[in-house]
Amino acid sequence: MQVTETLNEGLKREYSIKLTADELDEKVNAKLAEAQPEVQLKGFRKGKVPMALLKKQFGQQVMGEAMQEAIDGAMSQHFEDTGDRPALQPNVEMTNKDWQEGQDVEVSMSYEKLPEIPEVDMKALSLEKMVVTPADADVDEALQSLAASAQNFEDREAGAAAQDGDQVVIDFKGSVDGEEFEGGAAEDYPLTLGSDSFIPGFEEQLVGAKAGDEVEVKVSFPEEYGAEHLAGKEATFATTVKAVKAPEPAPVDDELAKKYGAEDLEALKGQIRERLQAEYDQAARAVMKRKLLDQLDAQVQFDLPPSLVETEAKQIAHQLYHEDHPDDHGHDHGEIEPTDEHYKLAERRVRLGLLLAELGQKNDIQVSDSEMTQAVMQQARQYPGQERQFFEFVQQNPQMRQQIQAPIFEDKVVDYVFELADISEKPVSKEELQQAVEALEEEDAG
Known part of the structure; x- marks a missing residue:
């Protein structure tokens, strides 16, 4: 098996793979010899079918299998030897398409390799965490809302x-x-x-x-x-x-608390305070996460696989088109050409995605089975009465599993970085936190 590099440009790689006729014939004979003891044909006892007859009867089928196994093996060995990780599935095609039995097999393999990701000194990252403590007025406002709902x-x-x-x-x-x-x-x-x-x-x-x-x-x-x-x-x-x-509105008293599963009014206030604190913490985390990603995007630079950027830009353009045309539910709207802004956003997403994936891999960060199950259950609640069908759909659809797993993995990597970064707390008002969240939403919309 001969592998020859034909292109080395940036992250693009192309190789010519040659499987000689003798190598292919040797592999076919080996596979037939391996199968011979179990083969039984009319007129022959099991395991006694002559090799020449086996080759005549099954040679074409086995040749296709041997050819595919040889090419796959050569590719696997190439990636193991070079350490290259293809950004997308390599493009493999036979170059001598008029091939006939007895000739060498010539194949072209091309791909874009994932770049080398530079090291990040996470302890040098400086972040500010907005801290909001629920005020009594916030708890009272929530109580009045519950009372109105129980009117x-x-x-x-x-x-x-x-x-x-x-x-x-x-x-x-x-x-x-x-x-x-x-x-x-x-x-x-x-x-x-x-x-x-x-x-x-x-x-x-x-x-x-x-x-x-x-x-x-x-x-x-x-x-x-x-x-x-x-x-x-x-x-x-x-x-x-x-x-x-x-x-x-229902009176704000112990009876109202019991309607919402609390022992008394003070217990209900405690539950509300905990819920508000969780909401504030989640919002503050979203703001801090954006600041972290902004820092990483500004500090870490490396070449990006053009195919990943192109794919991401097209997805962004398609998504934004449907957001702007909510009544257009089909996909027969023709090609949507990404703009410069789409490509700019795509480059950021691809860069940060590759960086976070590298951090996660190097630090053995994984999404556990229980975390996946919990996430699937949460999404299944959106389909009451069809939860089982949704579970089965996810099990049979690797792309759907990846869509569910990706944000969980990203958050776990971000939490890992938070543990190492220099984080200072800044007490702020609820209104200041809300303004920061709205600023994020405006950036996303823009």
Whole structure:
């Protein structure tokens, strides 16, 4: 087997691999000899089929297998000898495409190698961590929000007009073209105005109604309505308003706490404080992570595989196109050419991705099975009733597993760097932290 370098330019490599006819024939004979004891053909006892007949019967099939194994072996040996790591799957093709049995096999292998990643002195990295402590006012605000969610509705004074946010108790009968339809009627139905739980336009027409009013509500079913016989149709609902009720927040007391699974009000306050602290810490970590990545991007420079940058730029352009065109759900929009800004962002992502991957590999940072299972379970909750199917899909889809694993791995590497970097804490207000988070979101949007 002969391997000859034909291109060495930057990170691009190309090699010519030659498998001589004699080497191929030797490998074919070896594979046939290995299989011979188990082969049984008509007229011959098991293991007694002559080699010449075996070669005539199975030679072509075995030759293809031997050729593939030889090329794969040569590639594996090449990467082991050179230490090269291809950025993407190497491109391998036969150069003597009119090859015939008895001739040498000539193959071209080309790839872009991953660059050498320079060492990073992580102890020299200087970061600032924003620290926010939940104030009593923040806890009280959260308590009021919980009380509003646990609200009751009390009858308004006689003759009061329904307002947005009120609950109206109604009887209604719906009809299309004068014919009542199944599922279009109910009695004593409690409807909260502004909840958007009914057909668009229905609730708005009951604002201002009073107990005892008869209201003819006219609406159109959406074109995408679930019941095809009603989709896009105009409907009339004969509606009787039986009561108008105003929302009354639940009292902030031990009973409210028990509704949310806490032993008493003080315990609920403690839970809220812990939740707020976790939210603030998570936001502060996101800000500090961005600052870390900015420092690494500025300090660490190395050549990037053009193919990785090109692939990433196209993905960015495609993603941003769909964000700008949310109604375009298909992929028949033609080629989307990346801009200079897309390439600039792609270079940053590829550089940081390669750097973090190198740090993770050198320091034996791995995503455990339990961490993966937990992440898959979290995503599976987005598909109630189909959790098992989602698990099976992830198990059978390596690309999906990689998509789930990648952010977990990145966060573990970032946490490792945080442990070594020089981090100082800076107490700030909730508003200052929020401004920092909004600044990140604006950068991402831009």
